[in-house]
């Protein structure tokens with residue numbers, strides 16, 4: 001498959017509400033997932049959503065990575081999630097730093113639900129149903145936001161906590177996404 005171009009904030013295709021997957025187990029869907037995986041790995045992302053490679057479908061992938069940037073990430077299994085539905089559990093929210101392959105070089109603090117249940121389907125149409133919290137919940141919320149045309153800077157409430165990664169975290173050798 002292929003590493004695809006990741007479109008960046010400012011491109012109107014990132015602002016669309018993506019279309020549901022209607023056919024599972026197809027060669028097209030498998031090819032999309034393979035391209036998403038190649039692209040996420042090439043850019044050292046925690047996850048990626050189909051709209052970020054300009055594909056107007058409700059498909060996200062995340063997890064299954066090890067990265068010094070995401071020390072909490074080892075618990076997240078590699079997941080392909082189509083047509084996701086997220087339901088928060090409880091009222092607790094949590095602030096955390098986020099970055100995005102479509103907003104390269106930047107980081108910002110975003111408030112997310114601490115705990116949630118997500119449902120959806122894998123590429124073969126088998127149901128997925130998980131209850132998660134913490135970083136796993138954050139990644140799912142970030143990626144699924146892309147399906148509704150929402151980028152994390154839109155959710156930052158204190159713009160003083162938004163900036164360039166190398167300025168915010170000098171000497172930490174963060175990767176340039």
Ligand code: NI
Pocket residue numbers: 099100101102142143146
């Ligand atoms: Ni993103």
